Amino acid sequence: MQTENEQPLAAASRAVRMDSFGGPEVLDVREVLEPQAGPGQVRVRVTAAGLNPMDWFMTADADTAARFGLTPPVGFGTDYAGAVDQVGDGVSGFALGDRVFGGALSRAVADHVVVAPSGETAANETHHTPDGVDDRTAATLTIAGRTASAALDAVNPGPDDTVLIGGAGGGVGVFAVQLARISGARVIGTGSAASADYLRGLGAEPVTYGDGLAERVRALAPDGVTAAIDLHGTDTVHIARELGVPDSRICTIAAQVDGVVAANGANAAPGALEEIADLVVAGRLRVPVAATFPIEQIRAAVELQAGRHVKGKVVIDL
Structure with a gap:
C-alpha cells in the first residue's frame, strides 16, 4: 500500500x-x-x-x-x-x-x-x-470566484446600492450577480434578450445591451445607479459614467480605463474562495x-x- x-x-x-x-x-x-x-x-x-x-x-x-x-x-x-x-x-x-x-x-x-x-x-x-x-x-x-470577489470588493456594494453589471451572464457574472445580491444590493445585469430569464434566475434585473442602454437602465432605476462592474470590456464603464456613477465605484476586469479600478483574481482577499464554497454548501450561491x-x-x-x-x-x- x-x-x-x-x-x-x-x-x-x-x-x-x-x-x-x-x-x-x-x-x-x-x-x-x-x-x-x-x-x-x-x-x-x-x-x-x-x-x-x-x-x-x-x-x-x-x-x-x-x-x-x-x-x-x-x-x-x-x-x-x-x-x-x-x-x-x-x-x-x-x-x-x-x-x-x-x-x-x-x-x-x-x-x-x-x-x-x-x-x-x-x-x-x-x-x-x-x-x-x-x-x-x-x-x-477558482478563477471566476476570485475575480468576482475582487470586483465586488472594489465597489463594495450594500443594501442601499443599485449595481449595474455588464456581461452578467458570463462565467464571472454568475458569481458577481449573486455576491452582489447577497450583499443586499439591487442588481441590473446586461445581456442578450435571450438571456433575460437566465439573469432573473441569478437574481438580476435583465437589461439588453447595445444602443440605448443608458435609457433602458434609467427606466429600470429612475433613482439612479450607484456602482458598476464591467465584466466584458469598457461599454458598461462609459454607460455608468453617463449615468453619474463616480469612477471610485466602477470596476473592470477585462480592460484598463484611466481612473477606474481594474480587478483580477490575484486581488481577491484571503479566504475568498473558502467563503464562496461555503455559500455553495449553504445553498446561497449556485453555479x-x-x-x-x-x-x-x-x-x-x-x-x-x-x-x-x-x-x-x-x-x-x-
Missing part, C-alpha cells in the same frame, strides 16, 4: 498540450509522464477542469502568453478539482484521498496536476472541497454548469466557451 512519502514509478497520463499558441485547433490530448509531487507539493488526480476566457486569451499569441510566463510546449486550463493522490515531504494539512480544488496555471486539463498547498494565487493553489460541493462545481470556482465535455473533445469545448454566449460554466470531465 502506498504511503504518503513513496514515489511510484512514472506512468502515462493524459494532458492537453499545445506546441504553438493559437486557437482551439492547436490543442491536442497527449500521453505524458505522470508528474511527481516534490517537497512541499501534492499531486491531484483531476476529475474535472473548468474553462475560463483567460485560458484561451493568454494562449492565443506569444506576446500575451509571455506576460503570464508561458512558453511552448504548454498545457491548458487553470481551474481543477479532484483528490490528492500523492503527498510530498513537508506537507501538512493534506492527506491521500482528500478532495480538493484550486488553480494550476495553464495545466489543469490533465489527469494529474502538482501544486503547492501553500500557494496563494490561482496559478498554484489547492483548497479542501467541502462536503456538499461536487467536483464539477468545485472546478468552476450553473452549461455543458460538460470529455477531455478528448477539448477543442469543441473551447470553441463553445470562447463564443462568449454560454450561460454558465463549461467543464471538462476526466
Whole structure:
C-alpha cells in the first residue's frame, strides 16, 4: 500500500498540450509522464477542469502568453478539482484521498496536476472541497470566484446600492450577480434578450445591451445607479459614467480605463474562495454548469466557451 512519502514509478497520463499558441485547433490530448509531487507539493488526480476566457486569451499569441510566463510546449486550463493522490515531504494539512480544488496555471486539463498547498494565487493553489460541493462545481470556482470577489470588493456594494453589471451572464457574472445580491444590493445585469430569464434566475434585473442602454437602465432605476462592474470590456464603464456613477465605484476586469479600478483574481482577499464554497454548501450561491465535455473533445469545448454566449460554466470531465 502506498504511503504518503513513496514515489511510484512514472506512468502515462493524459494532458492537453499545445506546441504553438493559437486557437482551439492547436490543442491536442497527449500521453505524458505522470508528474511527481516534490517537497512541499501534492499531486491531484483531476476529475474535472473548468474553462475560463483567460485560458484561451493568454494562449492565443506569444506576446500575451509571455506576460503570464508561458512558453511552448504548454498545457491548458487553470481551474481543477479532484483528490490528492500523492503527498510530498513537508506537507501538512493534506492527506491521500482528500478532495480538493484550486488553480494550476495553464495545466489543469490533465489527469494529474502538482501544486503547492501553500500557494496563494490561482496559478498554484489547492483548497479542501467541502462536503456538499461536487467536483464539477468545485472546478468552476477558482478563477471566476476570485475575480468576482475582487470586483465586488472594489465597489463594495450594500443594501442601499443599485449595481449595474455588464456581461452578467458570463462565467464571472454568475458569481458577481449573486455576491452582489447577497450583499443586499439591487442588481441590473446586461445581456442578450435571450438571456433575460437566465439573469432573473441569478437574481438580476435583465437589461439588453447595445444602443440605448443608458435609457433602458434609467427606466429600470429612475433613482439612479450607484456602482458598476464591467465584466466584458469598457461599454458598461462609459454607460455608468453617463449615468453619474463616480469612477471610485466602477470596476473592470477585462480592460484598463484611466481612473477606474481594474480587478483580477490575484486581488481577491484571503479566504475568498473558502467563503464562496461555503455559500455553495449553504445553498446561497449556485453555479450553473452549461455543458460538460470529455477531455478528448477539448477543442469543441473551447470553441463553445470562447463564443462568449454560454450561460454558465463549461467543464471538462476526466
